[in-house]
Amino acid sequence: MTIAQVFKATQAHTDAEWTLNGHEVGQVRVIGHVVNVSQQATNTVYLVDDGTGKVEARRWREQSSEEDVEKWGNIEVNQVISVTGNMKAFGNKKYVNATSVRLSEDPNETTFHMVEALTITLSIENGSPNGSPAAQKLSGAxxxxxxxxxxxxxxxxxxxxxxxxxxxxxxxxxxxxxxxxxxxxxxxxxxxxxxxxxxxxxxxxxxxxxxxxxxxxxxxxxxxxxxxxxx
The missing domain is CATH 1.10.10.10 (Winged helix-like DNA-binding domain superfamily/Winged helix DNA-binding domain)
Structure with missing residues (x-):
């Protein structure tokens, strides 16, 4: 997803799954520049910007500092990272509860990710080029x-x-x-x-x-x- 899509996703109920345009959202992946890193006692918060918006990615520490760095790397401001996790909300603020954070070292990955997000969105809404529109199937059902x-x-x-x-x-x-x-x-x-x-x-x-x-x-x-x- 793009970060703009993350903010468009909604919950019908505090315990409900997130949905975007009527479709359930599971894990999400966003790629963007780190514009801020906030180190806290139990977690680290990265503010990520992909050009469509900014979102916080929060990862929780479960190990010693040395093991933590070995597993997650030493992410710094201005680096490009790929974040995979689940959408969460605290109050009215959405964030990504990260299960994976890694450096994105291939400059083509960011462009590919944007194209992939667009392709997936259009495929869900309109169906694949060789198939019937998914939305029509859902509506008919x-x-x-x-x-x-x-x-x-x-x-x-x-x-x-x-x-x-x-x-x-x-x-x-x-x-x-x-x-x-x-x-x-x-x-x-x-x-x-x-x-x-x-x-x-x-x-x-x-x-x-x-x-x-x-x-x-x-x-x-x-x-x-x-x-x-x-x-």
Whole structure:
């Protein structure tokens, strides 16, 4: 990814996966110049600039200083580095929790990385040149699921009429998905389904999910970001 894409990625819920343009983001890799290095007791923070933006890459120390330098190298300002890790947020500030930091010694790597990020983005959004657009496949699949399951969801909503609108819509969203019976529905899918509710935002969704779990209407399944309706 470019750093600009890192900042465009969003979470539907504090425990949800990061998504970019509707697609789930796992590990990310960014390449850029180090413009600042901050040494702290338990971690080192690199401020990385790739021309599209600046982001902090944070790596945690788990070894002695000598072993740390041997594993990670002695990264300095003005060097170009490649950072691989997971996106995190503290408050409203995003950063990359680094699992790998290395020097980028080939000047062509930066250009290649930018082209690669562009290629991957266009392939995800439009499909490969020899294949059908991925976005159309996802859209078509979602439409088919909705048609197949919406009737059942509507018939099952009577017992939830007393709940606030956002809670009712969350339950409706879970019931309308085929994943509801196969390990639960991801919070990202739920978030997209309730976006039209007035006043909805990530905090409101989080609070509504907590309230539904406290009342016993839903429960988490495989992890804290997948939910199923209690029946």
């Amino acid at each position: 979602a439409s088919a699921y909705t048609v197949q399951s919406s009737g059942g969801a509507n018939n099952d909503m009577a017992e939830y009429e007393h709940l606030p609108v956002i809670q009712r819509e969350i339950i409706k969203a879970i019931l309308s998905q085929p994943e509801a019976d196969e390990g639960g529905v991801d919070v990202g899918v739920i978030s997209k389904s309730v976006q039209a509710v007035p006043g909805v935002n990530p905090n409101a969704i989080s609070d509504a999910l907590d309230a539904l779990m406290d009342a016993g209407h839903i429960y988490s399944t495989s992890d804290d970001s997948h939910f199923q309706v209690s029946r």
